[in-house]
Amino acid sequence: MKGSAVIDRRSFVGGTLGALVAPVLAAPAVAQARPRVVVIGGGAGGATAAKYLVAAGAELDVTLIEANRSYVTPFTSNQFLGGLKPYETLVYGYDNLIGRGVRPIFAPVAAIERSDRQVRLADGTRVPYDRLIVSPGIDFRWADVPGYSEEAAERMPHAWRGGDQLLLLKRQLDALEDGAVVVIVAPPNPYRCPPAPYERASMMAHALTTRGVKGARIVILDAKDHFAMQPLFEDAWERHYPGMIEWQDPKMHGGIKAVDPKAMTVTTDLETHKAALVNVIPPQVAGALGRAAGLTDETGFCPVDAGTMTASVDPNIHVIGDAAIGGDFPKSGFAANNEAKNTAMVIRHMLLGARLLPVRFTNHCWSVIAPADAIKNGARYEPRDGKIVMLDPYTSQRDETPELREKQAKEAIGWYRGMTTDIFG
Incomplete structure (x- = not known):
């Protein structure tokens, strides 16, 4: 090369x-x-x-x-x-x-x-x-979001790779005051961790609620017409953060026309959002x-x-x-x-x-919506004709008891401990 x-x-x-x-x-x-x-x-x-x-x-x-x-x-x-x-x-x-x-x-x-x-x-x-x-x-495909760039990420962080970007987003979140508007621009498939933008909205809402910030809104402008475990997230948002998180699909907002990091605005075909915090997660x-x-x-x-x-x-x-x-x-x-x-x-x-041994794959994903409320999905997979094929998928259900959701939140903690030990231990 x-x-x-x-x-x-x-x-x-x-x-x-x-x-x-x-x-x-x-x-x-x-x-x-x-x-x-x-x-x-x-x-x-x-x-x-x-x-x-x-x-x-x-x-x-x-x-x-x-x-x-x-x-x-x-x-x-x-x-x-x-x-x-x-x-x-x-x-x-x-x-x-x-x-x-x-x-x-x-x-x-x-x-x-x-x-x-x-x-x-x-x-x-x-x-x-x-x-x-x-x-x-x-x-990232930076140019796919008009007005966004690596430089713009210093004001509108993506925080999708950890490190300084994650710390920047946390500082911006912790500085929000009453009535703040947060805009999350969610990417098209495929991208890293399908439920993560929606877990992020949940955790932002939890942080703001815990701090006593009043009247804050989180608007998710999505590139997709649906997302992973959508009914479960939306049900939990209404239970934990009623009226705080608004999700819009492309048919509703008409597409992202421009982001302006200096003005802190996101313009769609429907309206222009003036925000105190903008989290742009670009196509990947x-x-x-x-x-x-x-x-x-x-x-x-x-x-x-x-x-x-x-x-x-x-x-x-x-x-x-x-x-x-x-x-x-x-x-x-x-x-x-x-x-x-x-x-x-x-x-x-x-x-x-x-x-x-036979090559087999599994994936399990926990999404924490509130400290004692986590949902999960997963499946097993195997190679067939050179491709990875999904078998036996499962997902949480809307009618799960609070006790089960709390158990799943504890599972998420245990999974992280076990996973990082398996990788780095």
Whole structure:
């Protein structure tokens, strides 16, 4: 691949199995004692993959390349906005992975040189690989929201990748006064964590209510005509925050015509909203590294074979997490963790002849609407004809008891603890 622009991981952050094994085993067996696996990206996908690659012993040389020395989990970050958890509980480092035998490189990636099977870092260092896992996260189609840009995000934060943006949104939320109008611009599919914009509205409403802010309104201007678990959210909004949250679909607002970060306005075909806080969540694509490496298709995401998570354009590269598209599987931390563990198993089989179990996926999602009220959905999935197919979906019901909702809120806390231990512990 040509080009030498430095790419920060936070902004980049088919075939049968038998057909893939032969070309991979040919080179490393002669040249070195241990096959080299490089993982780019230390989020829910990449960190999990690195951990599980070294879990069964030292047969593989596993390198994790990550631009930052800590990771802020996007999942459960809405609870930080709602005042249900401190920011520090979202932040994780890599010491435990290093202790398990993962070799870290904390540096930006300049390019993936696919023909030579090596990763070029910003300082010119080249890291060779026999197999590469790319977990670059998401990036934004800034121009799809007229008037929005990376610069505009400093006044109208997206807060969709954690870190400074999340802290900025929290400061703006905490500064709101009586009568404040909040506008959330929700993105079209596909995007990271389908229920998250609506959980965010819930947590914003909870924070404002808890602080005693009177007369505040939250307007959600959606690019979709429906959203995940919509009846459950709307029912809970009326119970917990009556008259406070208003959702509009494209037929109602007619589309976003412009945002103006200086005037703090959002103009639709229906009206212009003057807001004290605007949270624009732009349409999303695979992180910049996936696009620069030529791993994406016309969707802007990286198509993969569901049975191996190998990139459609390069059988030596696996793409996992939010950047990948392989069928019905959603984009979530739970999904990335699942993809990573399956991919680690597949690679160990390819390079070492380790046991290969049937590839299966699951996803479960909890959305916290109030401290003792959480809803959930999920399903199991399996690969079929190169795609991930959904089986046995389930979702919460409107008539669930308060006791069950409180139990699900506790489940969400336990899931986060277990998930982050599985990734970083």
